[in-house]
Amino acid sequence: MRSLEQGSLTAIGVISGTSMDGIDVSVVTSDGRDAVSFGAGASYPYRDSTRRDLQALIADADRASAEPLVELEAAVTADHLAAIERFIADHGLDKAAIDLVGLHGQTVYHRPQRRFTRQMIDGPAVAAALGIPTIDRFRYADVAAGGEGAPFAPLYHRALAQGMEQPVMVLNLGGVGNVTYIDGEAVVAFDTGPASAILDDFVLRRLGRPYDADGALAAGGKVHDDLVSGFMANPFFDRPAPKSLDRNDFHRRAQVVEPLSDADGAATLAAFTIESLVAALRHVPRVPRRWLVGGGGRLNRHFMARLAQRLGVPVEPVEAAGWDGDALEAQTFAYLAIRSVKGLPLSLPGTTGVPEPLTGGRLNRPDQAR
Numbered sequence: 162m163r164s165l166e167q168g169s170l171t172a173i174g175v176i177s178g179t180s181m182d183g184i185d186v187s188v189v190t191s192d193g194r195d196a197v198s199f200g201a202g203a204s205y206p207y208r209d210s211t212r213r214d215l216q217a218l219i220a221d222a223d224r225a226s227a228e229p230l231v232e233l234e235a236a237v238t239a240d241h242l243a244a245i246e247r248f249i250a251d252h253g254l255d256k257a258a259i260d261l262v263g264l265h266g267q268t269v270y271h272r273p274q275r276r277f278t279r280q281m282i283d284g285p286a287v288a289a290a291l292g293i294p295t296i297d298r299f300r301y302a303d304v305a306a307g308g309e310g311a312p313f314a315p316l317y318h319r320a321l322a323q324g325m326e327q328p329v330m331v332l333n334l335g336g337v338g339n340v341t342y343i344d345g346e347a348v349v350a351f352d353t354g355p356a357s358a359i360l361d362d363f364v365l366r367r368l369g370r371p372y373d374a375d376g377a378l379a380a381g382g383k384v385h386d387d388l389v390s391g392f393m394a395n396p397f398f399d400r401p402a403p404k405s406l407d408r409n410d411f412h413r414r415a416q417v418v419e420p421l422s423d424a425d426g427a428a429t430l431a432a433f434t435i436e437s438l439v440a441a442l443r444h445v446p447r448v449p450r451r452w453l454v455g456g457g458g459r460l461n462r463h464f465m466a467r468l469a470q471r472l473g474v475p476v477e478p479v480e481a482a483g484w485d486g487d488a489l490e491a492q493t494f495a496y497l498a499i500r501s502v503k504g505l506p507l508s509l510p511g512t513t514g515v516p517e518p519l520t521g522g523r524l525n526r527p528d529q530a531r
C-alpha cells in the first residue's frame with residue numbers, strides 16, 4: 162500500500178445529505194492543500210426500505226441518539242458500498258489507483274451543544290469490503306472539542322476558490338442553508354437557516370410533490386411579510402458565527418403558513434429562506450462581490466432570482482466557476498479524507514468554532530482486525 166502521508170492522493174468521497182435523496186459519490190486528487198482536481202460525480206438512491214427506516218429514525222431523536230441500531234447501520238453501509246462499487250464500475254476507475262475512501266455517512270442526530278453528533282456508517286466494514294482504507298467519523302473530534310461539528314465544506318471551498326475574485330460567498334442550498342465566506346486565507350462559515358427543507362415539507366403535505374420544481378409555486382404566490390418578520394425575529398439570525406442547525410429546527414415555526422393558500426404559503430416560506438440568507442451579511446467582514454450557489458436549491462429559479470435582487474451582486478450556480486454543484490459535498494469528503502491522513506485541520510475556529518484548528522476522522526485500514 163502507498164504511503165498516505167506524502168504527496169498527492171486520489172480519494173473517493175461519499176455523502177448522503179439530510180434530504181436522503183441519494184448517496185453522492187465523487188473522486189478528487191489532491192495534495193490536501195490547494196492543488197485539487199476532481200472527476201465525475203454520481204448519485205445512487207438508497208433502497209426504499211433503508212430510506213423509510215432512516216426517515217422514521219430521524220423523527221425519533223431519542224432512538225437516533227441512544228440506540229445501537231446495528232441492523233439499520235448495516236443497511237446504510239450496504240447501500241453505500243453498492244453505490245461506491247457502481248461508481249467505480251460506471252466510471253471505469255481502477256480500484257488500485259484509489260488511495261482512500263472518505264465516508265461521511267448519514268447524519269441521524271446532531272446536537273453539538275451536547276457534544277454529540279452521529280453519522281451512521283460502518284467505515285471498517287467498507288474498508289474490508291473494498292480493500293481500500295476508509296476515513297469516517299469526520300465530525301466527531303470537532304464536536305468533542307466543543308465545535309459545532311458543521312459546516313465542513315469550507316476548507317474545500319477555500320481550496321477551490323484560490324485565484325478567484327474575492328471576497329466570495331459560497332452558498333449551499335440544501336435542506337439547511339450554509340455559507341462559506343472566503344477572502345484570501347480568511348474563512349468564515351456557518352449555517353444560515355432553513356433552506357429547501359421547509360418548502361419541501363410544505364409542498365409534500367399540500368401537493369404530494371417532493372419539492373417546488375423551479376420554484377414555480379412560490380413564484381406565483383404572495384409573500385405575507387408579517388409572517389416573514391415573525392420568522393426573522395428568531396435570535397438565531399443575530400447570533401454570530403459559528404452556528405449550525407438541524408434539518409427540523411425551524412419546522413414548528415414554519416407551520417404559521419398553514420392558513421395560507423398553497424402558492425402564498427410557498428412564497429412566504431421561500432421569502433423566509435431568502436431573508437435568512439440576506440441576514441448572513443451581518444456576520445461577514447466585507448460584502449462579498451459574488452455569490453456561488455451549490456446544492457439542489459440552485460435549481461430553484463425563484464430562489465436564485467430573488468436572492469440576486471435582494472443582494473444586488475451576481476448570484477450564480479457554482480458551475481459558473483467551473484465547479485460541479487451536484488458533487489461538491491461528495492468531493493468535500495474526498496478532500497477532507499486526504500487532509501485527515503496528512504494530519505491537516507478539517508475545521509477552524511472560523512468554521513465550526515472549535516478552539517484551535519483541528520484535524521479529525523477515523524482511519525480504517527482494510528487489514529485491520531475488527
Ligand SMILES: Nc1ncnc2c1ncn2[C@@H]1O[C@H](COP(=O)(O)OP(=O)(O)OP(=O)(O)O)[C@@H](O)[C@H]1O
Pocket residue numbers: 177178179180181182333334335336337338357358361371372373374375376455456457458459460461462
Ligand atoms: N429542479 C428543482 N427545482 C427546485 N428545487 C429543487 C430542484 N431540484 C432540487 N431541488 C431542491 O434541492 C433539494 C435537494 O438539495 P440537496 O441535494 O443539496 O440537499 P441535501 O444535500 O440533501 O441537503 P443538505 O445539504 O442540507 O444535507 C430538494 O429537496 C429540493 O428542495
Ligand SMILES: CC(=O)N[C@H]1[C@@H]2OC[C@@H](O2)[C@@H](O)[C@@H]1O[C@H](C)C(=O)O
Pocket residue numbers: 178179268271278310311312313314315335336337338339352405406490493
Ligand atoms: C451535521 C450535518 O450533517 N450537517 C450537514 C447538513 O447539510 C447541510 C448543512 O447541514 C451542513 O451543516 C452539513 O453538511 C455539509 C456538507 C458541511 O458540513 O459542510
